[in-house]
Amino acid sequence: MSDKVIKNVVITSMVKVTDGIYSMWIKDKDLACNAKPGQFVSLYCKEGSQLLPRPISICEIDRENETLRLVYRVVGKGTKEFSKMNAGDTIRVMGPLGNGFTLEGKKAILIGGGIGIPPMLELAKSLDCEVQVVLGYRNNDLFLKDEFTPYGKVIVSTEDGSVGTKGNVIDAIREKDVQGDIIFACGPTPMLRGVKAYAQEKGLKAQLSLEEKMACGIGACLACVCQSKEVDSHTHVKNKRICKDGPVFYAEEVEL
Amino acid sequence: MSVNMKVNIAGVEWNNPVTVASGTFGSGAEYSDFVDLNQLGAVTTKGVANVPWQGNPTPRIAETYGGMINAIGLQNPGIDVFAKRDIPYLKQFPDTRIIVNVCGRSIEDYCEVVERLADEPVDMLEINISCPNVKEGGIAFGQDPKAVEAITKEMKQRAKQPVIMKLSPNVTDITEMAKAAEAGGADALSLINTLTGMKIDVNRKTFALANKTGGLSGPAIKPVAVRMVYQVAQAVQIPIIGMGGIMCAEDALEFIMAGASAVSIGTANFHNPNVTLEVIDGMKQFCEKNGVKDINDLVGCVK
Missing domain, CATH: 2.40.30.10 (Translation factors)
Known part of the structure; x- marks a missing residue:
């Protein structure tokens, strides 16, 4: 049940x-x-x-x-x-x-972009390892940023360059030379695509939280699928359901 | 007062006149956390084809005022997985009839699925000739009376279970399609499928759905559906399963009074996973309150 x-x-x-x-x-x-x-x-x-x-x-x-x-x-x-x-x-x-994040790693890089930042807060609290948080914002409106400071080092990127690294979260990670053994990320699809490429480049494990328009929310309607590398358990066609099989997938599991 | 809620659809007895609209409920497993499937009159499954279908690109759905448009594209695992996994699953609920929705890209596809189902323990087949979201098949068979009659005949020749033809509202005169299905030997009709619609995201200057168009469902389409059920009930003798925007017992009763012998609930499941049981209960209460001893007495009572 x-x-x-x-x-x-x-x-x-x-x-x-x-x-x-x-x-x-x-x-x-x-x-x-x-x-x-x-x-x-x-x-x-x-x-x-x-x-x-x-x-x-x-x-x-x-x-x-x-x-x-x-x-x-x-x-x-x-x-x-x-x-x-x-x-x-x-x-x-x-x-x-949904499935939620798998808590793992010794030195984690948590990446949140925009409205993908909130789920990173509970993750930061729950992880039993060294935590570094990289947050991507549009401008100097740094919502939730200060709430992360008790759990680890916080690094910021802004699109307009008003605070932290000018650019995106990957620009910030490169500039500050953030090291770790696992990435957890939630944010817009272009950001996740960048995170996936970065993880591949560095040979890092990455858990990505995806988003799509949903109807039922429980895996019945097949509205919120993403392309997956392996066949999915429901239809056996490489279409995993974000609401039920996800929203969190390992980077190599999904095509973004 | 005890009310008879049992209905007989083309020789198959359902414990009550409520099923779910194909595609909104999977094969029931995902909803079993919220609904005792044994309490439903029938479960109508998501469309199943001869082979697995990938479906359309995302986004596949968008909300609209009082409804939603979808273009899932009939993603399904194909008859092999379905027969191995979903039919045994549904057989765990012996009080509920099993209606398998069948889709295809060609007459041969439909025939293959119907033949594969002939010896499976399912109660009825619903033939989807009205999906607006796949380029070939689906609706192509549902918009021409000659094609409707021909495919119905093909299904009837091969099916061992009663055949329900599911009709599209995207036609000039739905009674022509209903009469053609009846002439082809259909045992029952389901109506209506979704109305072809479109939504534009003005901020992004793009279509809300990757497929551009999608099928409109939900309470926004209910008056159209009730009207079509009424018209078809006047035109044919075979039983009708009515659907289109049913959110509550009163909505379901509208369809029954317009001439439907049973109803399907679709989009409302997304809004309230327990809606089917609430509708069954509400219909029963209506009968009790109004001294109706048998739900069948209300079928087509508004002329």
């Missing part, structure tokens, strides 16, 4: 982190107990014209207080609806979903 649940849960806090990015804590014992870093939840809208659940990565897990933190960007009507909710409101949620 799966440990997935679907239920209405209470929002214990809703805070605007920066322009267009919000942080929500939700309270539920089952979710908090079962969730692992790198998994996600599906949030359902109250507005009936928005039928599909929104997949949101898990940013932090607080088992003691039985809460989960979700940090998300407002990109459409659904996430806009969530951003207008307040502490005390209830929200329908299904989760935890």
Whole structure:
């Protein structure tokens, strides 16, 4: 039996982190107990014209207080609806979903780009090894950056060069000569492509967290597939389901 | 008051008139965390072809107002894996009928799958001649009455199970297709499949789906579907499985009253994985409240 649940849960806090990015804590014992870093939840809208659940990565897990933190960007009507909710409101949620990261390595390089940064926070907390965090931003709006400092060295790249290395996360890794034995990454597909190439070049293991438009979130509808090197367990055609077989894959497993 | 919820579709008895729309529910395994599959009237599987199909590039889905468009492209493992894995899985739920949705790129493809299923323990076949998302096959067979009749005959010659033809709404007059299927010997009809649609991402100046077009489903299409079920019910004698945007028991009852003997729930599963059981329960409650002893008494009651 799966440990997935679907239920209405209470929002214990809703805070605007920066322009267009919000942080929500939700309270539920089952979710908090079962969730692992790198998994996600599906949030359902109250507005009936928005039928599909929104997949949101898990940013932090607080088992003691039985809460989960979700940090998300407002990109459409659904996430806009969530951003207008307040502490005390209830929200329908299904989760935890997906496989999550495999905790491994002795010296890890965690790479987050944009809204791929939040899931790296719980991972940084969970890893039992030396952690280095490389965060890619557009500009000097460095959301969540300071929250990583207790867990390891933090390196920043910005597209406009306002803070840290000008360029992308790989530019920063090269400039600062960041060394490690494993990479964990979440971010836009072009970034993941760059991370995969870098990992191959350096002979490093890399776990990548992918994103795609989803409908069911549980592996039934086959909307969110990615091309895989090996045949998938469902269709046997090299199309792995990001929601169920992923969202985390080893770099060599997937074609980006 | 006890209400009879059993229905008989082309000689196959279902415990209640609710199944799932092909493609929204896999073969049920993924939903079994939320739904006791034994409680469903039937499980209608994702379309299965003679060989594995890769499906379309992503993005394959996009939400639209009150609905969604999809262009999955009938990704499926082919009949060999399906027969070995999915049929035994579904046989674990003896109270639920098994309807296998069949797809193909050519008449020969469809025939091969139907022949392979002849000796499998499945209850009914649903022939998908209406998928708008594959270039060859699918809808090509569903938009011309002569082709509908011809493929129906081919299926009937080979099938050992009752044959349900699934019709496309993307036609000028759906009753022509329904009559052609009936003339070809169809035992039942499923309608409607999705309506061909398009969404444009204005910020990226591109199509929301890699396939450009996709099939529109969800409550946005329900009035069209109810109208078509009503029209087809007036035009043919064979039973109809009605579908298109059912979100709740009241929606399902609309289809029943328009002339459907059973209903399929599709997109709503994505919104609420438990919706099928809620619809069954809600229909039963409606009957109890309104003194209806048999759900079949409501079929086509609105003329």
